[in-house]
Amino acid sequence: MFLRKTRLEREPLAVTMSGVRLGEKALQIGEGDARAMTLIASKTGLTGTAAIVVLDEQAAARVRRVMEDAGALADVGVVDQGPSPEIATFDVVVVHDVRHTIASSDNAIRSGWLQLCQRVLRQGGRLVTIEPGRPVGIRSLFAGAEQHGDAGPGGETGAILAAAGFRNVRLLGDSEGFRFVEAMRAN
Secondary structure (H helix, E strand, O other), rough: OOOOOOOOOOOOOHHHHHOOOOOOOEEOOOOHHHHHHHHHHHOOOOOEEEEEEEEOOHHHHHHHHHHHOOOOOOEEEEEEOOOOOOOOEEEEEEEEEEHHHHHHHHHHHHHHHHHHHHEEEEEEEEEEEEEEOOOOOOHHOOOOOOOOOOOOOHHHHHHHHHHHHEEEEEEEEEEOOOOEEEEEOOO
């Protein structure tokens, strides 16, 4: 028999774990892996909506360039500039590198980010965070014993989300050097 095995390219774990589906409205906050960002935006298809919010105009220019090069459609904006997203619009919010975007911010900024997430998520909408996880490969040999804390489901990030009023906070996984936490919009 002349069977040929074709090697299918796997999508990045961040895309799979985001759970974004065709026709959904997805908002991404912060900069992440460029390939993952474009694939998440592309998952919504022509029937959905993809939007990305970043911290400054330089980051917005980088993200726009990446989206254009990949042929992905996404509205890219800078937080606190332009029109504010409509209330209860998005099915899923994906926060890239939550430690730099939300967790390391002072309480007022963190509260503002989390209120934005609560405001733009529809009833039953999900928030998924993507952050560095346990080191893998050779890095794991040289890494310190960094822990994500035992602050309940999802560690420190989960505790921040629970304190902000999100419900059903849970750790989705810690694999391939990434950690994923999911939460649902509070009623």
